[in-house]
Amino acid sequence: MPRKKKRVKKIHKEAKWPRVTSFEERDEVLSFWEERFGIPKEAFEGYLLLSTSKNYWLFVELPDIKPLQGLKVQTVGLLFTRRVSHWLKPTSTALQRFGHLAQKNIIDLSPAELDRLRRERKIPFSAEVEEGYVILRCEGKVWGCGLYVKKSLISFLP
């Protein structure tokens, strides 16, 4: 059962426009998704990658972003990837949306395992995947992001 908890991030009155990432930066982020999960870069064609200090956001590609930048925005697009120290970490939100395109580093949990992981946040686990961020899936539904290291599974589900 999903837990009811307010987890909406506070919207700030003076929110600023995120910056558009350079080609290299976009390529770095999309390469991570490709290498880690086998989701081809083309899956994100038509989307622009924006960035605030530690976060990357997916937004629609548009001929000219200038006119929109005149708006005082509260939020723009979908929180896609975070920079955690020098690692890139996919958000559960983005995995829920694009995870069905993944080819690898997916962990299939039984409903009981998923339940336990959500309650305990960390469980002993053994899986045939590379260590690092994984996609948590249960009965065909992608729930989000986990971390698999040293035979344990850590939940990053909200």
Next chain:
Amino acid sequence: MLKLSEAPAYFERYRDIIPDFERFLEHLKEPLPLYFRLNELKCPDPEIVLKGLARQGVKAELVSGLPRFYRVEPRDFPLGSTEEYYLGYIYPMTTSSALPVIALEPRPGEYILDLCAAPGSKTTQMAQASQDKAVIVANDRRLDRLTALVANLKRLGVASVATTLYRGETFPFGIPFDKVLVDAPCSGEGRYRQGYEGELLYQKEGHTNLPAIQKGLLVRAFDLVKVGGIVVYSTCTFNPEENELVVDYLLRKRQAEILLCEYPLPCHPGITEWEGKILHPGLANARRFYPHETQSVGFFVAKIKRLM
């Protein structure tokens, strides 16, 4: 608070415009059916949702003519506490509420403004209709309601939306919008029925001059859309003063035309005369929807083209 027993007197002034008035009054005693919209952005395979809900004892049947809308039994099932809801596979929403976006016809690449957007049932419907590839600005003047909208965008996995917190009447110029939706704050008469008594905004906020607010929002929307662009004006009320008279005001102030539009639910032309006042004949192209004919909420929709 309007009690069900007082409804006949309240709605009496619409006797001549609401078709089959007695059946309308009878219908108000029935509860509103439950519907949801499937979010294919996150759930490409409807079977996953339908099977999941079936296991919880829920029957969901596709609504004919409205792709991705399902009618749910039992009608009091708490959809909001299901896994399918939590993961953003479904959005509970009544069928007539889908009509304004059907009129808007959002397409990939378009610039679209949703001027009164929270909590986002129509914003997310637009994002789906344009495959998450239109540039959508979703605005609302209330921060608490905008927060709910942002949560829905996240839940549904929508990327194509930027949110703003302006008073609609002062939304800034400078973006060449192809389309603007004004799903205006209204008295909500169309929602009124058993189990929903007392939610009429008129009664709640006796002094709010809704038609004045609605006119301000509609004129601004018109001035924000580019020449040749489309403004859709909608409410969930029967009151002509909040519907035809608001659009009539725009038609007198600006160069605009009301376009005909096909809808998948039974409907009636907008009225062209109210309490002795003759309105713009083009209003016959607007559409009225009634709960006893749609098994949903009463709605008014006008699809307006900016001519100059």
